[in-house]
Amino acid sequence: MRSGRSAVLIGSAAAKAPGFGSDHPLAIPRVATVLALCEELGWLDYGQLRESPRATEAELSQFHDAAYIAALREAEAAGVASVQIRERFRIGTRENPLFPGLFSRAAATVGGSLLAAELALQGHIVFHPSGGTHHGRPDRASGFCYFNDPVFALRRFVERGLSRILYVDLDAHHGDGVQDAVCDDPRIYTLSIHEAGRWPFTGGAEDRGGGRSVNFPVPKGFHDAELRFLMHAAVLPYARDVRPQAVVITCGADGLAGDPLCGMELSNGALWKTVEELIDLAPAAVVLGGGGYNPWTVARCWTGLWATLSGRRIPEELPLSARRILTGLSCDLIDEDEVDPLWLCTLADPSQDRPIRQSVSDLMQRVRPNLAP
Numbered sequence: 001m002r003s004g005r006s007a008v009l010i011g012s013a014a015a016k017a018p019g020f021g022s023d024h025p026l027a028i029p030r031v032a033t034v035l036a037l038c039e040e041l042g043w044l045d046y047g048q049l050r051e052s053p054r055a056t057e058a059e060l061s062q063f064h065d066a067a068y069i070a071a072l073r074e075a076e077a078a079g080v081a082s083v084q085i086r087e088r089f090r091i092g093t094r095e096n097p098l099f100p101g102l103f104s105r106a107a108a109t110v111g112g113s114l115l116a117a118e119l120a121l122q123g124h125i126v127f128h129p130s131g132g133t134h135h136g137r138p139d140r141a142s143g144f145c146y147f148n149d150p151v152f153a154l155r156r157f158v159e160r161g162l163s164r165i166l167y168v169d170l171d172a173h174h175g176d177g178v179q180d181a182v183c184d185d186p187r188i189y190t191l192s193i194h195e196a197g198r199w200p201f202t203g204g205a206e207d208r209g210g211g212r213s214v215n216f217p218v219p220k221g222f223h224d225a226e227l228r229f230l231m232h233a234a235v236l237p238y239a240r241d242v243r244p245q246a247v248v249i250t251c252g253a254d255g256l257a258g259d260p261l262c263g264m265e266l267s268n269g270a271l272w273k274t275v276e277e278l279i280d281l282a283p284a285a286v287v288l289g290g291g292g293y294n295p296w297t298v299a300r301c302w303t304g305l306w307a308t309l310s311g312r313r314i315p316e317e318l319p320l321s322a323r324r325i326l327t328g329l330s331c332d333l334i335d336e337d338e339v340d341p342l343w344l345c346t347l348a349d350p351s352q353d354r355p356i357r358q359s360v361s362d363l364m365q366r367v368r369p370n371l372a373p
Helices: 031-040 066-078 083-089 102-121 149-159 176-182 224-242 268-279 295-310 320-327 358-370
Strands: 007-011 049-051 125-128 165-169 188-195 213-218 246-250 284-288
Touching: 007 031, 007 102, 007 295, 031 295, 031 320, 066 083, 066 102, 102 125, 102 149, 102 246, 102 284, 125 295, 149 165, 149 176, 149 246, 149 284, 165 176, 165 224, 176 188, 188 224, 213 224, 213 358, 224 268, 224 358, 246 268, 268 284, 268 295, 295 320
Parallel strands: 007 049, 007 125, 125 284, 165 188, 165 246, 188 213, 246 284
Antiparallel strands: none
């Protein structure tokens, strides 16, 4: 509990089921592992875990095109997407495959973010690890994202009368779908720290979106000391100037050391601290998941994040029952000899502190003119 706010974790039966078929970076258990670890550690008190509702088609159509929603539902039911549907809506592709339960899963992701915003307005700190599908577009799937749940959380805050809302994206990939969706809304500010030169190749240092976006494209090897440097020198001062009534954070785990698809080298403790500092800036806070393609680092990061948000002590070593969960994981993208033994018995990573590189200092100077909200 922080500042008198109790923490709520939003889970989803749909997210527990296998998804994305085989041979896909997200064909790994992520949220299911987080929930299993939290249960084994006794970190889910009565009332703290809420089931994510499924967003209705009427709710989905407030941002997504009706033709796209219908095509996604029909293609999933048929188990195949026509050439026209693949080309127009980008579904049924290798990037955004069809699989059983897809529509329910994607709708529950949106429903969870809508619920998260409502609970945050009631005074809770809300963690929705299935959320963070920040690449989704109104009329098509993009980057493993079918709908864009962060947009729905932000819009729900607007609907409830808030006029200063801050979205912070800590995923290794730029949150292009969110930035573009809200760029014309003067009530929403976006800030993203992501790896430079990484898909979707947007979010440059000079990219202001609609004038209320700030982007930090950081170099490969970006580590804890460099994150602290940006946070204290730029991000937190900017966020305080925004004076947000609510903050929505996408805390992807793909920026962690050991992720097979990205080149950042953060520890999970650095992400936990960053999220803590951000949620203290606003009376309403929603924390979402995001990317992450190493099942061990994702599960440990988000489990530890829940402990941080809910005020629990993280043990130096996990009990045997929790270790069994981690040792039972596997990933086609990570060879057996690449599995760090610490991933199997701990939650907290060793700090990744090295000297701050000139490239990071130069980046801050390039972005500094954009830091007047």
